[in-house]
């Protein structure tokens with residue numbers, strides 16, 4: 001109603017095409033599911049419609065996106081850091097400007113996220129080139145990784161080290177409250193617990209189900225727990241019973257395993273394949289961060305792959321809009337797009 005008024009469409013039988021990327025991609029799909037009479041269709045870019053409890057595929061995808069050499073280097077960093085922490089050498093945290101993270105799990109989560117983000121947002125070389133080089137040179141791998149974290153993850157990507165501190169997350173009025181809000185979503189509904197797989201994991205095995213459950217309890221108190229089977233029963237997961245929703249995922253994006261990756265009737269799904277195709281590539285181009293709506297595909301390692309899927313998405317939008325018009329509906333097709341950074 002508010003948007004109809006804002007765009008001067010009150011009083012007409014108005015439909016919308018809804019857009020979103022990442023969690024808002026799931027919201028875009030769910031909005032279409034819930035309000036088919038108000039919508040013509042939906043783009044669910046990297047739409048994470050499947051709640052996953054033990055989301056081991058996330059880490060597994062990091063290993064695959066990294067490739068054997070870089071994966072091995074990352075695993076060695078994990079072994080070395082785990083070893084230092086085990087023998088009580090907290091000084092390793094100082095290398096990462098993360099002395100404030102007293103809980104080893106919080107610190108290890110920072111390191112795991114830092115590595116994931118390179119693949120999630122289409123900058124694999126920024127991480128892998130120096131690591132592979134350091135491995136070849138025989139120079140200190142942990143230092144090379146710390147350099148990446150300080151320089152890129154914190155410096156360029158502007159990640160907040162403090163936001164990994166559970167004490168910080170407990171604060172209900174922090175300056176940047178989105179971290180707490182996101183964890184509440186995770187802890188109460190969708191989980192996506194990024195636990196280390198039993199075999200061949202990139203991240204520390206200490207990032208397990210227990211770590212997440214403890215965090216939820218510590219930050220939000222007893223009884224906040226993600227019942228993912230209820231969430232998926234309610235929305236349908238990848239079997240979402242909507243229509244005219246187009247899904248797109250990037251081949252290197254660890255989140256794609258929580259999205260709908262197989263086309264079904266009325267729900268086409270596209271995988272955009274290239275070495276820096278991550279989260280919401282169809283919307284942002286490459287790299288995906290900083291977020292750049294309608295961004296350039298020329299920096300994608302395969303611009304054709306991106307352009308092809310963009311064309312397919314536009315074809316679906318055109319078709320579904322025309323079908324709305326055929327039904328005599330008056331169209332107010334304004335893009336509502338909110339891209340949330342996604343951890």
Ligand SMILES: *[C@@H]1O[C@H](CO)[C@@H](O)[C@H](O)[C@H]1NC(C)=O
Pocket residue numbers: 008
């Ligand atoms: C809204 O629509 C009415 C009726 O067509 C028109 O008179 C008015 O100028 C429009 N307002 C805006 C802000 O476009």
Ligand SMILES: *[C@@H]1O[C@H](CO)[C@@H](O)[C@H](O)[C@H]1NC(C)=O
Pocket residue numbers: 053054209
């Ligand atoms: C998640 O993993 C934990 C630890 O391996 C296991 O105990 C639990 O049963 C798993 N839960 C689900 C829903 O897979």
Ligand SMILES: *[C@@H]1O[C@H](CO)[C@@H](O)[C@H](O)[C@H]1NC(C)=O
Pocket residue numbers: 130133134137139144
């Ligand atoms: C590795 O060795 C090359 C050649 O000696 C040098 O240019 C490069 O800076 C070294 N890289 C690292 C990470 O030490």
Ligand SMILES: *[C@@H]1O[C@H](CO)[C@@H](O)[C@H](O)[C@H]1NC(C)=O
Pocket residue numbers: 199200
């Ligand atoms: C564990 O991972 C390694 C490396 O990918 C693989 O060779 C091995 O078969 C895996 N073992 C099991 C039990 O899955």
Ligand SMILES: CC(=O)N[C@H]1CO[C@H](CO)[C@@H](O)[C@@H]1O
Pocket residue numbers: 261262263268269270271
């Ligand atoms: C890995 C994966 O899920 N690939 C799918 C990507 O999308 C195409 C087109 O819908 C499917 O055919 C693939 O199975």
